[in-house]
Each structure stands twice: as structure tokens, then as C-alpha cells.
Amino acid sequence: MQTIRHSEQTLKTALISKTPALVSQYESLDAGERRLMNEAFQPNSALFEPITLHSESDWITSHPEAPQDFEQFFNDPKRKTPSPEKSSIYIQSIGSLGNTRIISEEYIKWLKGYCEAFFYGLTVKLLEPIPVSATRCSFRVNAHTQNLQIHTGDILTFLKRKKPENAFCVVGITMIDLYPRDSWNFVFGQASLTDGVGIFSFARYGSDFYSSRYEGKVKKLEKSSSSEYSVFDNYYIPEITSVFLLRSCKTLTHEIGHIFGMRHCQWLSCLMQGSNHLEEADRRPPNLCPICLRKLQCAIGFNIVERYKALLRWIDDEPSNKPGVTPKHSREGNVNLPKRVEAFKEWKEWxxxxxxxxxx
Structure with a gap:
């Protein structure tokens, strides 16, 4: 293992900057917010730890990038900021999200509520669910997993066309694996800062993803007939557990963070770190380090105390498990909703x- 440990001065400059206007902006924060953010450059902080690399396959090792401090984020001319006219995050589900309608609806409501707390101050809205065929995307069978995959670029093009006028961004979520180009094995998600759109898959967060193989054959990558999308009917859907929900929340907020102009974090252990595989994604915490937290606060303008309280309310709010509302003799009758708080205990304590x- 390797620990990336920056000096106190490096972290202080990354957080506060040496530019007088940005220093003044930082000093205008209330004392409590400055006290929390100052933990970034406190040696042996109990809240914010250095990044630990476990193998050569970890993101930072295999994808070298220049780090982005607060000043670089603030001055980025391509960065998009929400406005009163464009202050909504839209979530578009693509394909089935749960094995029953109730689980699917509850799951996406959980994601909506989490995003509203995480991006506190913005409105999160749900678009009507759509089947894969509506996107007209290309798809393939992955040579390694033998599971179906859909093409991220085609999905992003579709979302861009469908983006509402008042949207800051629109993000697609799916339980189907993704690939960005023919030469890539897979990708957890992909976002476009310029267009304010993103697509994220939670397929690989299911415990049985690698043992569930698609047995059919798809001969062509490009699809032109809607009838060919029938291969996605009754396709594999992972079980929604508390751990699965935690993984989903982390991926969704990480990728939306990119739409705000936040690059992969290389300062401290942080949600905005990149991940190449599930083990690395699980090591990534759900929280933002102070440098990335300041970036998001600058973009949205939330009070940090109120944001954390909103996250606590979401964690403590148990699901409304009401299986009696479904018709008899329906596959909706077997409802097994997880207690979401189980996987979020450490996050709550933090x-x-x-x-x-x-x-x-």
C-alpha cells in the first residue's frame, strides 16, 4: 500500500488559495464552517484522512491527472453553476430498476431524496421511466462477463435532446452495464460537463452480477429496429440491499459532482476520487473532503450545517413498506425493502x- 500525504501548506493553499479575493471569500464563511474545513490541513485529523493506494490498478496510479485545487475550480471557464432559471437536477431511469414495481419506485425515491440532501438547495425531479428502446442506443454482449451493455455516448445524446429547459442537469440511471467505446471493457458512468448530462449504471454493484450471464447472442453493435431491444425484456436486475443503495448513492453523487466541474480528487480520501473497480469504489467514502466541499458550496451556496442535517434526516427516514397496496396474484406482492440505514451507519456517525x- 502507498499513502499520498500532502504537506499542511499544500493542503491549505489547495483549500483557501493565495489569491486575496478567494482568501477573503473563505474568511467570510462562518467560524464553524472554517473550523471544519481547516481539518483538511490538520495533521492526524480524525475526519479527513490521506488517500491510500492499494494496488497498481487503482485510479490515481493508472490514470494520472493534474490535481484541481479550489482556485482552479473557481476560475474554470467551462464550469457550469446553477441559476434561478436552471436549478433542478432531473433523474431519468432507463429500464427496470427493481424486481417489483414497488421496489423500483421506492429505490428511485431514495436516490431522489439523497440527491436533494447531498446537493442541498437544489430541486431534484424524476422523469417518467423509459425502456432501453426509447434511447435508440447501440448495445453489445461484453466478451468478459457475457452480460449485455448499452453505449454511453448514445444515451448522453438522447438525454441532451430530452433535457428540460429549467434543468441544471439531467442524469440517467440504469441497471444495465455500460461501455463508452468498443475498446473499453466497461464504465460505471460518464458525464458531460458541457451538456449537463450523465448516465450511470449500478449493474456491477449487485452481488451476483458476475455469475449472471446473458445466454443469447447479439451479432451486431448497431441496432435499427425497436424489436431488437426485446433482449432487455425481463433482463437481470440486481437485488436492492442497503449496501447496494450506498454504492448507488456514491456513484450518483460522484458523477453529478463532475457536472458541477469537480475533477477527480487527489488531496484527501474523498467521494470525488476515481475508481477502477468495485473494491476501490467501496473504499471511497461518501463524504467530500474540505477542498471538494468548498467547491460544491461555492457552486450551490448551501449552509453546511443544514446540509448535514438534511443527510441525517434522509438516513433516519425508514422506507414505507406497504405491500398491501398491490393487487392479488401480482409479482408486486412479494416486497422485500431493505433497511437502508444499515450500510449508512459509519456515514451517519461521521x-x-x-x-x-x-x-x-
Whole structure:
């Protein structure tokens, strides 16, 4: 293992900047917010740890990138900021999300609520679910997993055309694996900062993804007839568990973070770190480091205390498990919703520690 440990001065400059206007902007934050963010450059902070690399296959090793500090984020001419006219995040589900309608609906409501808390101050709206065929995307069978995949570029083009006028961004979510180009094995998600669109798959977060193989054959990558999309009917859908939900929330907020102009974090252990595989994605925490938190606060303008309280409310709000509302003799009758708080216990405890610092 290798630990990436930056000096206190490097982290302080990355967070605060040396530009007088940005230093003044930082000093205008309330004392509690500065106290929390200053944890970024405190040696042995109990809240924000250095990045640990476990293997050569980890993202930072295999995808060298220049780090982005707050000043670079602030001055990025391509960065998009929400406005009163464009202040909504839209979520578009593509294909089935759950084995029953109730689970699918509850799951996407959980994601909506989490995004509203994470991007506190913005409105999150759900678009009507659509089948894969509506996107007219290319698809293939992955040579390694033998599972179906859909093409991210085609999906992004579709979402761009469908983007509502008042949208800051529109993001597609699916349980079908993704590939960005023929030469790539897969990708968890892809976003376009310029167009304000993204597509994210949670397929590989299912415990049985690698043992579920598609037995049919797809001979061509390009599809022209809607009838050919029938291969996605009753296709593999992973079980929604608390761990699965945590993984989904992390991926969704990470990728939307890119639409705000936040690049992969290389400062501290942070949600905005890149990930090449599931083990690395699981090591990535759900929280933003102070440098990335300042970027998001600058873009949205939220109060950090109120944002953390909103996240706590979401974690503590148990699902409305009401199987009695479905018709008899329906596959909707077997409802097994997870207690989402189980996988979020460490996240909840961490937030409470942050609130203690903020409200000291």
C-alpha cells in the first residue's frame, strides 16, 4: 500500500488559495464552517484522512491527472453553476430498476431524496421511466462477463435532446452495464460537463452480477429496429440491499459532482476520487473532503450545517413498506425493502462528528 500525504501548506493553499479575493471569500464563511474545513490541513485529523493506494490498478496510479485545487475550480471557464432559471437536477431511469414495481419506485425515491440532501438547495425531479428502446442506443454482449451493455455516448445524446429547459442537469440511471467505446471493457458512468448530462449504471454493484450471464447472442453493435431491444425484456436486475443503495448513492453523487466541474480528487480520501473497480469504489467514502466541499458550496451556496442535517434526516427516514397496496396474484406482492440505514451507519456517525465541530 502507498499513502499520498500532502504537506499542511499544500493542503491549505489547495483549500483557501493565495489569491486575496478567494482568501477573503473563505474568511467570510462562518467560524464553524472554517473550523471544519481547516481539518483538511490538520495533521492526524480524525475526519479527513490521506488517500491510500492499494494496488497498481487503482485510479490515481493508472490514470494520472493534474490535481484541481479550489482556485482552479473557481476560475474554470467551462464550469457550469446553477441559476434561478436552471436549478433542478432531473433523474431519468432507463429500464427496470427493481424486481417489483414497488421496489423500483421506492429505490428511485431514495436516490431522489439523497440527491436533494447531498446537493442541498437544489430541486431534484424524476422523469417518467423509459425502456432501453426509447434511447435508440447501440448495445453489445461484453466478451468478459457475457452480460449485455448499452453505449454511453448514445444515451448522453438522447438525454441532451430530452433535457428540460429549467434543468441544471439531467442524469440517467440504469441497471444495465455500460461501455463508452468498443475498446473499453466497461464504465460505471460518464458525464458531460458541457451538456449537463450523465448516465450511470449500478449493474456491477449487485452481488451476483458476475455469475449472471446473458445466454443469447447479439451479432451486431448497431441496432435499427425497436424489436431488437426485446433482449432487455425481463433482463437481470440486481437485488436492492442497503449496501447496494450506498454504492448507488456514491456513484450518483460522484458523477453529478463532475457536472458541477469537480475533477477527480487527489488531496484527501474523498467521494470525488476515481475508481477502477468495485473494491476501490467501496473504499471511497461518501463524504467530500474540505477542498471538494468548498467547491460544491461555492457552486450551490448551501449552509453546511443544514446540509448535514438534511443527510441525517434522509438516513433516519425508514422506507414505507406497504405491500398491501398491490393487487392479488401480482409479482408486486412479494416486497422485500431493505433497511437502508444499515450500510449508512459509519456515514451517519461521521456526519455527527462534523456537526459537533461545526456547532462547537
Amino acid at each position: 456526519i455527527m462528528k462534523c456537526l459537533a465541530v461545526l456547532q462547537k
